[in-house]
Amino acid sequence: MTLENHRPFIEDLYRELHASPELSNREHRTAARMAELLREAGFEVHEGVGESTGVVGVLRRGEGPTVLLRADMDGLPVTEVEQVPYRSTATDVFDGQSIGVMHACGHDTHMAALQGALRILVDQDDWSGTVLAVFQPAEETMDGALGMQAALRERFPEGIDVALGQHVMPGAAGEVRSAAGPVMAASDHLIVTVHGRGGHGSQPEKTIDPIVLAATMVVRLQTIVSREVAPSDRAVVTVGTFHAGTKQNIIPDSARFEINTRTFEEPVRRRILTAIERIVQGECHVAGAPPATITRGDIAPLTINDEAAAARVGEAFDAAFGDRHDVQQPLLGSEDFSYLADAWGAPYVYWMYGGFDPEIVAAARERGTFDVDVPSNHSPDFIPVLQPTLDTATTAMVTAARAFLA
Ligand SMILES: [Zn+2]
Ligand SMILES: [Zn+2]
Known part of the structure; x- marks a missing residue:
């Protein structure tokens, strides 16, 4: 040597x-x-x-x-x-x-x-x-x-x-x-755009509020790791950005947030990605909103x-x-x-x-x-x-x- x-x-x-x-x-x-x-x-x-x-x-x-x-x-x-x-x-x-x-x-x-x-x-x-x-x-x-x-x-x-x-x-x-x-870990990056219907903050009945809808999604996404992934499998689902709105008395017509996931096994990864899609689109359905747009960002193997x-x-x-x-x-x-x-x-x-x-x-x-x-x-x-x-x-x-x- x-x-x-x-x-x-x-x-x-x-x-x-x-x-x-x-x-x-x-x-x-x-x-x-x-x-x-x-x-x-x-x-x-x-x-x-x-x-x-x-x-x-x-x-x-x-x-x-x-x-x-x-x-x-x-x-x-x-x-x-x-x-x-x-x-x-x-x-x-x-x-x-x-x-x-x-x-x-x-x-x-x-x-x-x-x-x-x-x-x-x-x-x-x-x-x-x-x-x-x-x-x-x-x-x-x-x-x-x-x-x-x-x-x-x-x-x-x-x-x-x-x-x-x-x-x-x-x-x-x-x-x-x-x-x-x-x-x-493998890492996936997803960008979710939620489409609502904008309007005056005083007349919510005329709108589909994308902030309430997207916020519900963010909360519900927390249940993937806690309720859908086995405790013996390690995984992370993090919402790292959340953007919506311009002014307090305007209900915007869209909201956007980004998700990062970390997984160690392909079946767990697929399960998490499927659950994200199901929760996001399911919440849109519940709110009477059109389907959200989900696009893929960086992927690490x-x-x-x-x-x-x-x-x-x-x-x-x-x-x-x-x-x-x-x-x-x-x-x-x-x-x-x-x-x-x-x-x-x-x-x-x-x-x-x-x-x-x-x-x-x-x-x-x-x-x-x-x-x-x-x-x-x-x-x-x-x-x-x-x-x-x-x-x-x-x-x-x-x-x-x-x-x-x-
Ligand atoms: Zn580095
Ligand atoms: Zn490095």
Whole structure:
């Protein structure tokens, strides 16, 4: 293992990336930098892979399995707090507004660790096979991996044996968590427009009030998880926006709200989506209103680790990390990583590593204040400690790759 030799490179690269984040599908500088570093390390480089800024590096070393290693490249429209000297002061226009940009989901740690892992793999001469290093755009908007699928199939028709990916989480730096089966939830986004009949606030009898109707729907939607989903199945139905009306004495003619769902199994997901449709249209019928319009927004797939491949990675992590490797419980967050493996119908394994001061995390867990004291992904103070976060992420990537390339 030559982690020590590459540590300064990995740390410098991390600080550089952290200071210069770019928004989803705008990762032009980042992608060019990833390509440059791949070339330096001796990889064959493919740029502009897919519909956006995707970069793929290939290292062929004789017979053996093909392993896809993935890092996502996008930052978020978040203004970073002042905490570290390599703080991001980048800004961009988002939704028509100038806003700070930050690697608030830690994708900079994924890229730095993957570039480090690739250099370590280049140094090691006791493996054979092919490494496909994928630097993926637009994870946050859930269209990056999907946008690379067709191009990946076209450029690499021979396929892959396994895809490997990782994410930094609000746990203790040095810890790694993995599991077989479901690790991240599926997410659906629905936009509901309720059509009523507008009129004067003093004459409700002449109207169909879409606010009362939509409010009834929102309340009734809460019964899906509590009354229609088994307590042993985890699911979330959240109404995240609600818009209607312009003035207190006007009954508007429509109302609009958006729903986000999280599920871990396809039957549960289908059941929830069916229940949403039934409740929304049923309430319209009850109110004598025309059917509501329901349109689909973003969809994120389930992330379900392959049993055999995850067992192989888990054993390798046990050997590398000992009791710093633990079981990952399914998270209600979502990921588009599985779409990359789906390009060829290949198995995949996705795991998590912690990024925060172990003493602070342990004390917070002790006090029961973990959710308050440890920053969560997407918050302006989600700034992982440099070490042992980067050592752990780099080692995890090399270890998982070598579990297949050996
Ligand atoms: Zn994120
Ligand atoms: Zn992320």
